[in-house]
Amino acid sequence: DTEVTQTPKHLVMGMTNKKSLKCEQHMGHRAMYWYKQKAKKPPELMFVYSYEKLSINESVPSRFSPECPNSSLLNLHLHALQPEDSALYLCASSQVTGGENTEAFFGQGTRLTVV
Amino acid sequence: AQTVTQSQPEMSVQEAETVTLSCTYDTSESNYYLFWYKQPPSRQMILVIRQEAYKQQNATENRFSVNFQKAAKSFSLKISDSQLGDTAMYFCAFMMRSNYQLIWGAGTKLIIKP
Numbered sequence A: 001d002t003e004v005t006q007t008p009k010h011l012v013m014g015m016t017n018k019k020s021l022k023c024e025q026h027m028g029h030r031a032m033y034w035y036k037q038k039a040k041k042p043p044e045l046m047f048v049y050s051y052e053k054l055s056i057n058e059s060v061p062s063r064f065s066p067e068c069p070n071s072s073l074l075n076l077h078l079h080a081l082q083p084e085d086s087a088l089y090l091c092a093s094s095q096v097t098g099g100e101n102t103e104a105f106f107g108q109g110t111r112l113t114v115v
Numbered sequence B: 001a002q003t004v005t006q007s008q009p010e011m012s013v014q015e016a017e018t019v020t021l022s023c024t025y026d027t028s029e030s031n032y033y034l035f036w037y038k039q040p041p042s043r044q045m046i047l048v049i050r051q052e053a054y055k056q057q058n059a060t061e062n063r064f065s066v067n068f069q070k071a072a073k074s075f076s077l078k079i080s081d082s083q084l085g086d087t088a089m090y091f092c093a094f095m096m097r098s099n100y101q102l103i104w105g106a107g108t109k110l111i112i113k114p
Helices: none
Strands: A004-007 A010-013 A018-025 A031-037 A044-050 A053-057 A064-070 A073-079 A087-097 A100-106 A110-114 B003-005 B010-014 B019-021 B024-026 B032-039 B046-052 B064-069 B074-079 B088-096 B108-113
Touching: A004 A087, A010 A018, A018 A031, A018 A087, A031 A064, A031 A073, A044 A064, A044 A073, A053 A064, A073 A087, A100 B032, A100 B046, B003 B088, B010 B019, B019 B108, B024 B074, B032 B064, B032 B074, B046 B064, B046 B074, B074 B088
Parallel strands: A010 A110, B010 B108
Antiparallel strands: A004 A018, A018 A073, A031 A044, A031 A087, A044 A053, A064 A073, A087 A100, A087 A110, B003 B024, B019 B074, B032 B046, B032 B088, B064 B074, B088 B108
16 A cells, blocks of 8 residues: 545534544555645645654644654644635645654645635 | 756757756765756646666656766756657756755746647
C-alpha cells in the first residue's frame, strides 16, 4: 500500500462551522505533514508530526488545530475559518530512518471552500 | 537559506517530443535530496524522480531523467516521448536529509499538445 488517503475530497463550510480533515497512511511512515496550496502556487508547509509529536508549526493561526491520534492517522480540525483560508489542503507522509528523512508521498487533497 | 528557482512559468510541446524543464537551487549544505513532483489537474502531487546529492549518476525513471550538475546547482528534468498524460504542473523541490521541510520552486506548467 503506497497511498495516502484524504477525506473528504471537497468541503464547503461557513465561517462559524467546525469541521475536520482526515488523512491516513499505512506505509509505516513516521513523519506526517499538512500543507496548504493556493491555485498555481507551490504547497506551503503548515505542520509536521514526527513520531506522533508536533515538531513543526509554521506560525499557523489557531483556527487550524492538528492532531495525530496514532502513527497512521492525521487530522486537521477547522473552526472559525475565513474566506482566505479557501485552498487545497494536502497531507503527506515520509519515512524517517536513522534521523534522516526521505521523500514525501502526498494524498489527493481536500478542496476547502469557506463561505 | 535554501532557495529553488524554476525560470519557465509555462511550456508547451507536441506529443512525442522531448522537453526539458529547468531548475536551479542554492544551498551551502552537502547532504540533501532533489525532487521533481508532478501535479496534474486531478491535483494529487506525484513524485516523478529523486536525486541524492552524493550520487554522481543522474537518476532515471522510464521516460523521465535528470541532468544533475552539483557544482552548478542545476537539476533539470527531461521528459522523452512526451504523452498527453504528462500535462501538469511540475515542481522542483529541495530537502536536507536531516530536515522535514521541502523547499519548492514556483512550478512550471507543462502542456502536451496532440
